[in-house]
Amino acid sequence: MKNPTGSIIFLFLTVSFLIPHTNSKTLNHLKRGSSLSVEGDSDVITSPDNSFTCGFYSVGTNAFGFGIWFTQSSKTVVWMANRDKPVNGLGSSLSLRRDGAMVLTDVDGSMAWQTNTSSTDVDRAELLETGNLVLKNSSGNILWQSFDFPTDTLLPFQTFTKSMKLISGLRNGSFASGYFSLYFDNDNVLRLIYDGPEISSLYWPNPDLNVYQNGRTNYNSSRIAVLDDMGVFLSSDRLQFSASDMGFGVKRRLTMDYDGNLRLYSFNNLTGVWLVSWEALTQPCNVHGLCGRNGVCVYAPEPKCSCPPGYEVSDPSDWNQGCKPKFNLSCSNSRRMKFVELPYTDYYGFDLNYNPSISIQGCRKLCLDDCHCEAFSYRLTGQGVCYTKSALFNGYQSPSFPGKIYLKLPMNVEASGESEQTIYNSSKLVCRSTDAEVVVGFTSMYDMAGKRAKWVYLYTFASAIGAIEILILVTGWVFFRRHDLPATLEDGYRVISSQFRRFSYAELKKATKKFKEELGRGGSGAVYKGVLADERLVAVKRLGDAFQGEEEFWAEVSTIGKINHMNLVRMWGFCSEKRHRLLVYEYVVNSSLDKHLFSNNFLGWKERFKVAIGTAKALAYLHHECLEWVIHCDVKPENILLDGDFEPKVADFGLAKLSQRGGPDSEFSRIRGTKGYLAPEWAMNLPITAKVDVYSYGVVILEMVRGIRLSNWVVVDGEEAEAELTRFVRIVKRKNQCGEESWLEEIVDPRLGGQFSRNQAATLVEIGVSCIEEDRNKRPTMASVLQILVECEDDESKDYT
Incomplete structure (x- = not known):
């Protein structure tokens, strides 16, 4: 007789296998009828x-x-x-x-x-x-x-077509549909748009340029794009970009972030962190709509939303609401108005009129006579350009902007700091944190029925026939791409090589003829001249043992590859093979500043001031605008290169550790820099901030005025030795306090033969002295330094002695 207990167990096990196991953690499919x-x-x-x-x-x-x-x-x-x-x-x-x-x-x-x-x-x-x-x-x-x-993310091999959108989250930690989208426009171009409660505004690619100036084309109406598993993105409008860590075996995603930026992320298996390997906009304040009506996006140094004088924040928890005026502006009191100046500030769009050649008084009158005008923008670019504004949206402040905004306010409205570069009611911008991982929070969404939620876009599902057609199109496109792989890769690498790419060690060894011609040598390694296969001249930096660490090297590469400014040396790529660590830079023809400043082949005054202002622009960009808050830590004449027009290009800016704003790693563990240009903080073991660059910059511009190394030591009265810099500053302060009229002529480089601008020279000396204050809190920011230099940029021919 059979054991009934055994039969029951067998029956139970049999039935259990027939029932769908929806609670299994290893379930890789769901059968029809299951849940x-x-x-x-x-x-x-x-x-x-x-x-x-x-x-x-x-x-x-x-x-x-x-x-x-x-x-x-x-x-x-x-x-x-x-x-x-x-x-x-x-x-x-x-x-x-x-x-x-x-x-x-x-x-x-x-x-x-x-x-x-x-x-x-x-x-x-x-x-x-x-x-x-x-x-x-x-x-x-x-x-x-x-x-x-798709919602807000595109994965490798997920084709993006004309019927799709990537829509951002509403805010950090929220999954609700936000106001920023990636989509194919009617002209077949892939774009980013802000579609908010009040306005819609395109902001990428650059709306000031046409399709072809932005490197796109609108002739291909197929409107299709894809990210492959190498980290290369290809679009039918000729948009192509690649991950900085391009290659197989890396998890990636392209995400429309809640702050309006489109970013490509790569997953680091060791740290479990998503790293940004490409992004559409390196300057967050170029995203439209971030700060709402009347709001201004400023770099301080991290991006923040602010309200201008005469305005206050509408809702501190939601910057989409912008800023509200503290006054009533009507046509009845339009003549009883004043204008408040905001330097380096602009509001994009909503121009009532545009005048390419007008005085600032004429521009002011245009706005004053029009009761619909809320402000006017005025910029000097060889001639006065005037824009009067009917509304104030997409405001941003940048040291590189060549103009000012003039706000129209009633006479009785108090606006402190009208003559300063001060923006009020500053608040942190909804921007990604210093950790590249997008943190998904637990903000309540279930009870949003009582809130004013905006449905930015309504999803419409494709019909069965439409889905099949798209599937056929995608399959055919992928098949075509796969069977034309060599040509595709060749085209892709051609594009990448003109931007940022990985080089093999063999390539660079051949380009430099086995590292034959050395251009210079420093603490970070030697630099060699090279010629790439496409005949571009390059400078190849071979990093020393101090940079053999993988983490440090990748931190440098990932930062420099995303930074682009006319006064920064452009990095074309890198090499990381075994123990070899090399960086590939553009070749700058006129070598470094020290070769021209401290030799018989000295620079004229016009070139010196150009170097001073260009270097200030570069450092202001690094400190206040670029993707990461970069501290150079080794600003000196040897790291300021000069192109064919003697325009400065700052080099080696990525070799210092990045400052993580407000984080535990905001201090540097080791001294980096050059004696004579080091700020006192290094020796005093104080936290290192951007003010160390300000100090070094001050030394450099004082050297440009004096024409000699101020880091050298001199003997005073036959006994006591002191730094030339200390002696120089003491003499300047004494002569200035005593009111000696000829003090400038006595301290300016005698090789100039008196051919210099007194106003510019006095300004550089004043800035230089303030930059080398021992108390870093007394030093100016690079943004304020740049503002002062720009204001006297046109004085070079007005007061030559």
């Missing part, structure tokens, strides 16, 4: 390689979305079905119904989301290794896929 519960923590679908997980994701208090995320980085959601309509944390479920539709239902049975597959023979749902959630029939054909309906 996932929001209450089951293990009710998830995973990709075969476990790279991606799909299931319910907490988006707030008792609020859930159904989404897909990276398994190794569970905070990084790449797709969400119901981002604008979360469901309850109790009783909600995702079902693959027997009619073939995948449906997300809330606790009350209401439908939050569904696929358009109810009339098809769907057999199962699968999560592919690419992160694509698909519905398949019994033959394995894909009938629906999440790749056709």
Whole structure:
């Protein structure tokens, strides 16, 4: 007789295998008729390689979305079905119904989301290794896929077409649809747009340039783009870019971030952190709409939203609301107005009129006579250019902007700091943190019914025929690209080589003829002249042992590759093979400043002042505007190169450790710099800030005035030795205090023969002395230094002695 207990166990095991195991953590598909519960923590679908997980994701208090995320980085959601309509944390479920539709239902049975597959023979749902959630029939054909309906992220091999948009989150930590989008415009060009409550504004590519000036084309109406698994992005409008760590085997994602920037991220398996390997805009304040109506985006030094004089923030928790005026502006009192000047500030768009040649008084009158004018922008670019503004949106302040905005305010409105570069009510901009990982928080979304939520775009699902057509188009396009791979890669590398790319050690060894011609040598390594295969002249820096560390090297490369300014030496690429660490820079023909300043072949005054102002622009950009807050730490004449027009280009700016603003690593662990140009903070073991660069810059411009090394030591009265810099500053202060009229002639480089601008020389000396103050808090910022120099830039021929 058979054992009845054994029979029962056998029957139980048999039945258990027949029932769908929706609670299994290793589930890689969902059969028709099965469901996932929001209450089951293990009710998830995973990709075969476990790279991606799909299931319910907490988006707030008792609020859930159904989404897909990276398994190794569970905070990084790449797709969400119901981002604008979360469901309850109790009783909600995702079902693959027997009619073939995948449906997300809330606790009350209401439908939050569904696929358009109810009339098809769907057999199962699968999560592919690419992160694509698909519905398949019994033959394995894909009938629906999440790749056709992206939210804010594009994954490798997920084709982006004319019917799609990447829409940002509403704010940091929110999954609700925001105001920034990536999409193909009607002219076939891939663009970024701000579509807010009040205005819509295109901001990338540069709206001041035409399609071809931006390196795009609008002739190809296929409107299709793709990111491949090497980190190369190709678009039908000829937009091409690549990850700084281009290559196979790296998890990547292209995300439309909540701060309006489009970024390509690469996952670091060792640290578990997403690193930015490319981004559309390196200057966050170029994003439109960040600070709302009347608001101004400023670098201080990190991007912040601010309100100008006469205005106050509307809602400190939501900068989309901008700033509100403290006054009433009407046509009845339009003549009783004053104008408040904001240097280096502009508001993009909303021009009432444009006049390319007018005096500032004429521009002022145009605005004063028009009651609809709220401000006017005036810039001197060889001639006066005037824009009167009917509304104030997309405001930003930048040391590189060559103009000013003049706000129209009633006479009785107090606006402190009208003559200063001060912006009030400053608040941190909703910008990405210093950690490149986008942190997904738990801001409540479930009870958004009582809030004023904006649906920026309404999703429309493609019909079955449309989906099939798109699938055929995508398949054909991928097939074409794959079978034309050599030509595609050749074209891709040609583009990359003109921007930023990885070189092999063999390439650079050949380009430099086995490192034959040395251009210079410093603490970081030697520099050699080279010629690339495309005949470009380059300078190849071979880094020493101090830079053999992988972490330090990659920090440098990832930063320099994204920084671009006319007064910074451009980096073309890098090499990292075994123990070899090399950087490839543009070749600058006139060598470094010290070769011209401290030799018989000295520079004239006009060139010296050009170097002073150009170097200030470069440092102001590094300190206040660029992607990361970069401290150079070794500003000296040897690191200021001169091009064919003697325009300065600052070199070696990426060799110092980056300052993590406000973080635990804001201090440097070792001294970097050159004796004579080092700020006192290094010796006093104080935290290192951007003011160390200000100090070094002060020494450099005083050397340009004097024409000699001020870092040398001199003997005073036959006994006591002191630095030439100390002696120089003491003499300047004594002569200035005594009111000696000829003091400038006595301290300016005698080789100039008196051919210099007295006003510019006095300004440089005044700035230089203030920059080398021992108390760093008394030193100016590079932004304020630049402002002063720009104001006397046109004085070079007015007061030559």
